[in-house]
Amino acid sequence: MAVPGAVTAAAAGLLLLLLLVPAAAARLCPLLWADFRAFATMVWSSARCRRRLNRRRPVTLLDVFQEHARRRPRRPLLRFQDEVHTYEDVDRRSNRAARALSRRLGLRPGQAVAVFLPNEPAYVWAWLALAKLGCPMACLNANVRGRALRHALAAAGATLVLASPELQDAVEEVLPALHRDGTRVFYLSARSPTPGVEALLPAIEAASDEPLPAHHRAGVTAKSKAVYIYTSGTTGLPKAAVVTETKLMMVANLGRLCGLRPDDVLYTTLPLYHAAGLLIGVGGCFEVGATCVLRAKFSASQFWDDCRQYNVSVIQYVGELLRYLCNTPRRNNDREHGVRLALGNGLRAEVWKEFLQRFGPVSIWEFYGATEGNAGFINYTGKIGAVGRANMFLKTFAPFELIKYNVEKDEPVRDERGLCIRVGPGLRPLLTGLQPSFPRPPEGETGLLVIKITKNTPFDGYAGDSQKTEKKVLRDVLVKGDAFFNSGDLLMIDHERFVYFQDRVGDTFRWKGENVATTEVEATLATVNFIQEVNVYGVSVPGCEGRCGMAAIRLRPGATFEGERLYAFTRETLPSYAAPRFVRVQDALEVTGTFKQCKGNLVRDGFDPGATRDPLFFRDDTKKSYVPLSPDTFAAIQDMRLSL
Numbered sequence: 001m002a003v004p005g006a007v008t009a010a011a012a013g014l015l016l017l018l019l020l021v022p023a024a025a026a027r028l029c030p031l032l033w034a035d036f037r038a039f040a041t042m043v044w045s046s047a048r049c050r051r052r053l054n055r056r057r058p059v060t061l062l063d064v065f066q067e068h069a070r071r072r073p074r075r076p077l078l079r080f081q082d083e084v085h086t087y088e089d090v091d092r093r094s095n096r097a098a099r100a101l102s103r104r105l106g107l108r109p110g111q112a113v114a115v116f117l118p119n120e121p122a123y124v125w126a127w128l129a130l131a132k133l134g135c136p137m138a139c140l141n142a143n144v145r146g147r148a149l150r151h152a153l154a155a156a157g158a159t160l161v162l163a164s165p166e167l168q169d170a171v172e173e174v175l176p177a178l179h180r181d182g183t184r185v186f187y188l189s190a191r192s193p194t195p196g197v198e199a200l201l202p203a204i205e206a207a208s209d210e211p212l213p214a215h216h217r218a219g220v221t222a223k224s225k226a227v228y229i230y231t232s233g234t235t236g237l238p239k240a241a242v243v244t245e246t247k248l249m250m251v252a253n254l255g256r257l258c259g260l261r262p263d264d265v266l267y268t269t270l271p272l273y274h275a276a277g278l279l280i281g282v283g284g285c286f287e288v289g290a291t292c293v294l295r296a297k298f299s300a301s302q303f304w305d306d307c308r309q310y311n312v313s314v315i316q317y318v319g320e321l322l323r324y325l326c327n328t329p330r331r332n333n334d335r336e337h338g339v340r341l342a343l344g345n346g347l348r349a350e351v352w353k354e355f356l357q358r359f360g361p362v363s364i365w366e367f368y369g370a371t372e373g374n375a376g377f378i379n380y381t382g383k384i385g386a387v388g389r390a391n392m393f394l395k396t397f398a399p400f401e402l403i404k405y406n407v408e409k410d411e412p413v414r415d416e417r418g419l420c421i422r423v424g425p426g427l428r429p430l431l432t433g434l435q436p437s438f439p440r441p442p443e444g445e446t447g448l449l450v451i452k453i454t455k456n457t458p459f460d461g462y463a464g465d466s467q468k469t470e471k472k473v474l475r476d477v478l479v480k481g482d483a484f485f486n487s488g489d490l491l492m493i494d495h496e497r498f499v500y501f502q503d504r505v506g507d508t509f510r511w512k513g514e515n516v517a518t519t520e521v522e523a524t525l526a527t528v529n530f531i532q533e534v535n536v537y538g539v540s541v542p543g544c545e546g547r548c549g550m551a552a553i554r555l556r557p558g559a560t561f562e563g564e565r566l567y568a569f570t571r572e573t574l575p576s577y578a579a580p581r582f583v584r585v586q587d588a589l590e591v592t593g594t595f596k597q598c599k600g601n602l603v604r605d606g607f608d609p610g611a612t613r614d615p616l617f618f619r620d621d622t623k624k625s626y627v628p629l630s631p632d633t634f635a636a637i638q639d640m641r642l643s644l
Helices: 009-020 022-028 032-053 061-071 087-105 121-132 146-156 165-180 201-206 245-252 275-288 303-309 321-326 349-359 466-471 518-525 563-573 600-605 631-638
Strands: 076-080 083-086 113-116 137-139 160-163 184-187 225-230 240-244 265-268 291-294 314-318 341-345 363-368 400-403 443-452 473-475 483-494 498-504 509-511 514-516 531-539 548-555 582-585 616-620 625-628
Touching: 032 245, 061 087, 061 121, 061 245, 061 275, 076 087, 076 121, 083 087, 087 121, 087 201, 113 121, 113 146, 113 165, 121 137, 121 275, 137 146, 146 165, 146 225, 146 240, 160 165, 165 184, 225 245, 225 275, 240 245, 245 275, 265 275, 275 291, 275 314, 275 341, 314 321, 321 341, 321 349, 349 363, 400 483, 466 473, 498 518, 509 531, 509 548, 514 518, 518 531, 518 548, 518 563, 531 600, 563 616, 563 625
Parallel strands: 076 291, 113 137, 113 160, 137 225, 160 184, 265 291, 265 314, 314 341, 341 363, 548 582
Antiparallel strands: 076 083, 225 240, 400 443, 443 483, 473 483, 483 498, 509 514, 531 548, 582 616, 616 625
16 A cells, blocks of 8 residues: 655654564564565665656656666567567667657657557557657557547547557457548558558668666656556546546556566566556566566466466466466476466466466465556455555555445445444354355455545546546545545454455345355355356346346356256355356356456346357246246246246
8 A cells, every 4th residue: 555754753762672572573463474475575766766757857657668668678578479678678679669659750748648558568669769759658448448438538638659560450340530630640660551650660671779868757756747647437437537647657666666686587467458467467567676487368278388488487377377287287397387476366266276376385475456446456465365454653654445235226324424334353143134145254244445636646537537536536535525545345354354256346246135245155166066157247137136147157167067066055055045047158257358257248237048059047946946037937037926
């Protein structure tokens, strides 16, 4: 979490005591020393970032990169396929690009430029070139098309696009509309396959690689917009989250906080249009002077071969990536690699255990945070399944709360004064009626995570959309007039103060008067040996309040769907209200570029056999099995002749 550079006298005294008597502190509370070390590291990192940016001429992440380029010019920065690009190479290349962009396109400091590129070295030197001109970069999702693409450009106010010919079809689909909007498009290539789109690479190659004059960045401050990162758009059109120079520096330091070192080789297959790949992966290498091995797309079958080929020591993961690795056929050399550290988020506990058991003692640093969020958590203890710890130090300086949330009304629960109600650790039920689907250690209530908006934890919002920015601000939380960032996530703190992600507020649904957390049901179903992937969601049923549980699954290779076995399993492991009433078997589950499961199309199709060719099954209590869902059964449910 972000913290201020100074601490209160009471906290300082406690820190001094811990420094003087660490052995005693460790005996009194085994985790207290880990808490202190993590906090001290974070304080140092935060203070260092702020000192840099508060100088008369702010030292930004670009300046940090350039310092590495001066000190270690021959150090490899990027490895891509058979290519090796040193810090000096990338610095000079970005100088050429910046000069060409300035002269040919007339870029002005502060003018947003969109990049529409796949994972390739050009993404990195284009980013640096724009930074050298004082221009924020809008990172377009390479999968976005049509209306969503035009909306993304408008949100960031970008009237210039740097694209790849690989995305020719997407460019040409909207090109007439972009021209009408006054938006210019250029390819970062030697030739252009599209009439009306110029190829910029010849101009870049011809430009000087000398450093640019400082006046281009004369107006850059700690609060200047550096990058726009778009939300996934799974619940609507993508929003452009603002990343300031301060936030960019803080996020790039996450790798250092997790143990990234200058001699490390970091491997990322994550898309650079998202914060994890660009800001934490590449930006983290900028910060410490490490090497980044970049891959165009994730390949489970090639992952460990790449790690061995490039001598990778650190890997990035997100979402289901590590589970995909666990699902690959076992090899004799599964543990023959040099990976010591894995950074990422969204790792389920059962996959965490399986990954360590199969691939060896890799230090996994799970973290929690949102691109637009104002703080987050880091699991610095390695507690399996947790996203961090709510220790006594961090909350003092980055105030957050878990508050009661009414899933049915989709709003926080408030008391008679109109204020929100805290939840906390202990042996209380989850949410209002949301019970755990399987046994767990003593735990507290699940609540909505909100993080106080302060000078040290600002919320910078979304570009071009003040309404959506305001919607993420929750007011009058603890006292009248306060303001908190609404994460939209439900979390839980157990009796040891470990923090666990539970669900998104939109993914938890209500059925039979109970709240069902999709992630809990997914985690349970994922242990069934014929299920490879599972995505749980709620669907509307005529005559019923709330939404009924449904699961889309992908079978393991060579496996068949076993209805009786699944019925028996869910009866033993899930409450009746949480067991999915419908199952949809798919060849592949839809995911975003960062492996987040998509539920929108599944919810829209519902359990209608006429809406899909995928096999559908119905939980039949009389037959004690999941049976094929026939048109007659569907009609009976629709006509409310068959009660659920």
